[in-house]
Amino acid sequence: MHILQNRLGKIELFIAAVVVSLLAGCGTSQKQAQPTTATVAPAPETAAAPSAQQIRAKASAMRAQISPEVSTKLNTAMVLAQIHQTNLTEVELAKMARKKGSINGVRAYADQLIQDHTNLDQTVVAIAQKSGNLKAVRRSAHETADEKTVERKLKSANGARFDKLFLQQASSDHERLIRKLQQDREDASNDDLEALIDKMIPILEQHKELAEILMNKEQASGQADQTHG
Amino acid sequence: MGEQPDRTRVEASGSVRRTSPGAKFAAGIVAGMIGGILMIGFMMGYAQVMGAGMMTPLKALGAFVYGVEAFVVGSDAILVGALLQLGFSIVLGILFALFISRGTSTLAALCAGVVVGIVVWVAMDLYVLPYQNPTMAARVALMPLAYFGAHLLYGLGLGMTPAFVRTFSKERRLDKESHDHRSAHAAQTQSI
Numbered sequence: 558m559h560i561l562q563n564r565l566g567k568i569e570l571f572i573a574a575v576v577v578s579l580l581a582g583c584g585t586s587q588k589q590a591q592p593t594t595a596t597v598a599p600a601p602e603t604a605a606a607p608s609a610q611q612i613r614a615k616a617s618a619m620r621a622q623i624s625p626e627v628s629t630k631l632n633t634a635m636v637l638a639q640i641h642q643t644n645l646t647e648v649e650l651a652k653m654a655r656k657k658g659s660i661n662g663v664r665a666y667a668d669q670l671i672q673d674h675t676n677l678d679q680t681v682v683a684i685a686q687k688s689g690n691l692k693a694v695r696r697s698a699h700e701t702a703d704e705k706t707v708e709r710k711l712k713s714a715n716g717a718r719f720d721k722l723f724l725q726q727a728s729s730d731h732e733r734l735i736r737k738l739q740q741d742r743e744d745a746s747n748d749d750l751e752a753l754i755d756k757m758i759p760i761l762e763q764h765k766e767l768a769e770i771l772m773n774k775e776q777a778s779g780q781a782d783q784t785h786g
Numbered sequence: 787m788g789e790q791p792d793r794t795r796v797e798a799s800g801s802v803r804r805t806s807p808g809a810k811f812a813a814g815i816v817a818g819m820i821g822g823i824l825m826i827g828f829m830m831g832y833a834q835v836m837g838a839g840m841m842t843p844l845k846a847l848g849a850f851v852y853g854v855e856a857f858v859v860g861s862d863a864i865l866v867g868a869l870l871q872l873g874f875s876i877v878l879g880i881l882f883a884l885f886i887s888r889g890t891s892t893l894a895a896l897c898a899g900v901v902v903g904i905v906v907w908v909a910m911d912l913y914v915l916p917y918q919n920p921t922m923a924a925r926v927a928l929m930p931l932a933y934f935g936a937h938l939l940y941g942l943g944l945g946m947t948p949a950f951v952r953t954f955s956k957e958r959r960l961d962k963e964s965h966d967h968r969s970a971h972a973a974q975t976q977s978i
Contacts, residue, residue: 665858672839676928679837759924763854770855 633747634690637681638697640757643734644678646704647727653711654723662771663720669767670727673760680756684749717775724772731765805955810883813950818879819872821899821943825936826871832932842925844868849921856921878906879944886947888955896945903941907934 647670654667685694700708707726714722735758742754829843847870848856848863856863882902886895911933915923926933 661860662858665860668839669842669857672837672842675837676833680928756924756927759920759927763857763921763924766854767858771858 629746632744633688633750634685634693634697636741636745636750637685637688637690638694639737640753641678641681641685641694642699642701643730644674644681646700647674647730648678650708650711650723650726653708654719657711657715657719658723659716659720660775662774663723666724666727666767666771670764673764677757677760680753684753687749688747717779720775721772724768724775728765728768728772731761731768735761735765805887805951809888809951809954810886811880812954813886813947814880814883815876816879816950817883817944817947818876820946821879821903821940822872822875824943825875825940826868828936828939829929829932832929832936836929838925838928844871846919846922846925847871850919854921875940875943878902879947882944883947883951886951888948888952890948890951892945892948895948896942899944899947900938900941902944903937903939906940907937910937 651667651670651674655664655671658664658667681694682691685691711719711722711726738754738758738761742751742758745751745754826843830840833842834840841864844864844867845856847867848859848865849867850870851866852859852863856867882899885898911926915926
């Protein structure tokens with residue numbers, strides 16, 4: 558009986574060893590496959606200008622040279638810089654809406670945006686300071702061309718048209734930011750950053766919901782005015 | 787509750803000193819109100835310092851009624867938030883005072899108050915806010931420590947209950963004594 562059990566044990570051990578070696582083989586073959594694609598000899602027609610594939614391969618090779626710690630820090634700094642810039646932009650647009658908004662709801666919404674994004678930005682700055690990224694975050698945060706265009710467009714609008722444009726912009730900005738943060742949350746490897754994103758998303762969802770509620774109200778009041786008129 | 791030895795002391799008249807329900811009720815209202823004001827005052831101050839806006843905690847409370855729109859409806863939501871805060875604080879203060887007597891030591895009441903504050907904090911954080919007021923839950927997540935500290939302050943407010951019970955009982959006793967004195971004096975005058 559004991560002999561039989563020993564034999565069965567040996568067979569199990571053998572099967573396990575085979576499975577492990579096969580899996581290890583797969584892993585190494587995958588790992589080895591990457592350098593071959595990266596070091597593929599350039600085709601004659603692509604020798605002059607590097608193809609997208611070559612650029613990607615070069616970028617991944619460069620990333621491979623950077624240690625994981627540095628890569629994590631860079632990624633954290635990049636995400637924090639984006640959030641910081643978004644907060645600054647939202648505060649700027651909301652300040653404009655506080656002055657130019659034609660109804661109380663829009664002005665109250667603008668006030669809330671200023672308060673929430675200021676509060677969130679303080680947390681962003683604190684995390685950047687803690688992770689030693691403060692300088693990088695402040696340096697890399699700058700207004701994009703799109704944001705400048707939006708600002709110009711809003712500056713030129715007035716009254717109900719301004720309200721509509723501002724609310725549409727706030728809604729689409731927040732929707733985009735939520736999607737971006739959800740993606741960043743999956744890629745993030747910094748606990749503080751993950752916690753920040755977890756706290757930010759519900760607030761941003763509220764901002765988006767409020768913008769939509771106000772847009773609907775404006776639309777309804779506009780329709781009512783038309784009916785009465 | 788920790789009782790001081792004078793609780794069951796028999797007075798010269800032979801009657802046992804008892805805390806009247808009215809005194810407990812009044813003490814509960816005052817202590818609950820003080821605790822509630824301490825709590826919301828602290829949250830408002832903290833929110834202001836953090837740049838979140840002084841009225842945000844009240845608006846977040848107003849979201850129990852208005853939902854997310856509490857942030858844009860203006861002073862109505864703020865008023866509702868303040869009423870909810872004070873109302874709940876007072877009700878809890880009265881319930882707390884039911885277990886307090888004149889002889890309850892201040893330290894024991896403070897400890898019990900802090901425990902009640904922590905229990906309320908746990909209940910709000912885990913059960914009430916996520917389901918009844920997610921708008922407020924999202925705001926609280928931004929200032930979790932301050933929210934906890936505010937509940938401890940509420941507990942400290944409740945801890946003042948025995949002092950108020952003693953104050954109101956004393957006033958009542960003084961009133962009763964002066965009434966008795968007046969009655970005796972009237973009887974004496976009549977007999978003369």
